[in-house]
Amino acid sequence: MIVSQPVAESSPGASLQNFPRLRRGINEVFPELPDSPNPEENLGRRLAQSDRPLRIKLGIDPTGSDIHLGHSIIFRKLRAFQDEGHTAVLIIGDLTARIGDPTGKSEVRKQLTAEDVERNAQTYLDQLRPILDFDTPGRLEIRRNSEWLSKLDLAKILDLLSRMTVGQMLAKEGFSLRFEKENPIYLHEFLYPLMQGYDSVAVAADVELGGTDQKFNLAVGRDLQRYFGQRPQFGLLMPILIGTDGVQKMSKSLGNYVGLSEDPLTMYSKLEKVPDSLIAEYFELLTDRPLDKLPENPRDRQKLLALDVVTQYHGEAAASEAQKAALTLVQGDAKRAEAVPEFSLETVEFPAKLFYILGASDLCKSGSDARRQIQNGAVRIDGDRVSDPNLTFDSPDELKGRVLQVGKKKFVRLV
Incomplete structure (x- = not known):
């Protein structure tokens, strides 16, 4: 089996011109031939011609307890699909999380207990309520992949394993680097892309969302759907958010993150200091504001960004109070912003x-x-x-x- 590769395109996402909110900020859609009349090669046409809501898959492995703004990008895109009338299929990887996604890792992940995963899953869902539509009937399915993965017998697992070669697995970036450095790669880690791909089969996904580092896994899902006689899903990749330091990707371990569960003042204070070079990207990926109507002054843009994002997660009143409190902290004894020379x-x-x-x-x-x-x-x-x-x-x-x-x-x- 050859893992699917995205079709070359001159303008990523061009077929989504009629769906500006869905198109906003995406890094890549695959396969995507913008001028093709074939809905198998053109997501915009698939969206326009479908006689039913599409099933938009997003899998999350609750390996920790906190979600930050870097994670929120992909959930915001899932919400955009919900608002267009499609069904968000949020898969809690309660079984895959116990393996851990090896993507981008230089060593094997620590395996979690079922209790750890379920506890983390509940905190994830609580933090996602300000983003996703949990209330409109038919707009959200929450599934746990243990529903189907725990029922696979050895024959079925062997069948899945036969869909991919060791060479294909080693072509995956994280595995290839570990192999070159002679770091251990355990056999259960090879199962991860296949299990995530099988999730697409189990829920009959039409579109799967992921970060740019998930391209391999999403392509495996397409191949497995084709093998099981399903219409292959589209892969839609979102960029990785650079952290508040302006250098490395947002990460709690690096301290350059803004957590969704942080208090309004902490969120505001971090966001109003985002480097000028990142402001446009943050507005594009973290807000719905028109990018051609942002303030010209960099400081005003920082304040607006902070106010907008805090409002999303804590409400307008809390965001306004956070802005006033942040100003007081900066000014010390200065009574008003105008009083600062x-x-x-x-x-x-x-x-x-x-x-x-x-x-x-x-x-x-x-x-x-x-x-x-x-x-x-x-x-x-x-x-x-x-x-x-x-x-x-x-x-x-x-x-x-x-x-x-x-x-x-x-x-x-x-x-």
């Missing part, structure tokens, strides 16, 4: 060290005083303490709109 970065030659900016803005008496204040922990940027006296900024864009603070009463807004 501005300092023009046009007078600074970049690259520039922070201690120089502190001296030039008259927040500190001199460069040596500025270094001393930084070392004493008295200097903050947007409320975050700075500890490196040699911190350097390459461009004024890194500082525009931010509040520079020394002690409790000295502030300037950098413009």
Whole structure:
């Protein structure tokens, strides 16, 4: 068996032009021939011609207890399909989670107990309520893949295993890297893509959603559906969200995440500091706002992003209070935002060290005083303490709109 590969296309998602909310932010659809009249090769045509709601599959393995905004991208896309009238099939991988998806892992995952998985699953569902439509009849099915996977006998498992070669498995990125480094690969891990693929057969999925790192698994689902006589699903891949550090993918272990269960003030404070380079992507993937109507000022965009996202998960009133509280934290004793004086970065030659900016803005008496204040922990940027006296900024864009603070009463807004 050859694992399906996406059909080359000149404009990813072009066949979805009539479905702007479904098209928004996607990385790839496969197979996808935008000009093809065949609904087997054109998701837009499949959506338009179907005489029934399509079944949109998303599988989640509750291997932890928290969901962050990086995870939310794909659930928001699932909600978009719900709002178009289709059925979201949310599969809780209560059996596959006990293996753990080997995708992107340099070593075998720790196996979880059934109790661990069920406890995590409940916390996941609680956190997903602000995103998915749980109430409209016919819009959501919640299934656990132990319903069908636990019933597979050895003959059926052998049949599934015969659908794929060891070479094909080793072509999967995570496995190939581990093989090259001579890290152990256990046989039960080879079962994971087949089990996830069989989930598509069990629920008769029309479309499966996944991150760009799930392409292999989604393609296996297409192949197994074809083998079992079903119409193969489309694969729809969403991008991986870069974390608030602006460098690596959002991850709790890296500390660059915004959790869905975090309090409004924590969420707001993190989001209003998202690097300018990520603002457009965050708006596209985490909100429904028109991208051509965003504020021009970077600081205003940050505030709007934070307010929008917090509103989604905590409501408008809580988001407004979080915004006021965040402003108070940044300003210290300053009573109003207008009371913070501005300092023009046009007078600074970049690259520039922070201690120089502190001296030039008259927040500190001199460069040596500025270094001393930084070392004493008295200097903050947007409320975050700075500890490196040699911190350097390459461009004024890194500082525009931010509040520079020394002690409790000295502030300037950098413009």
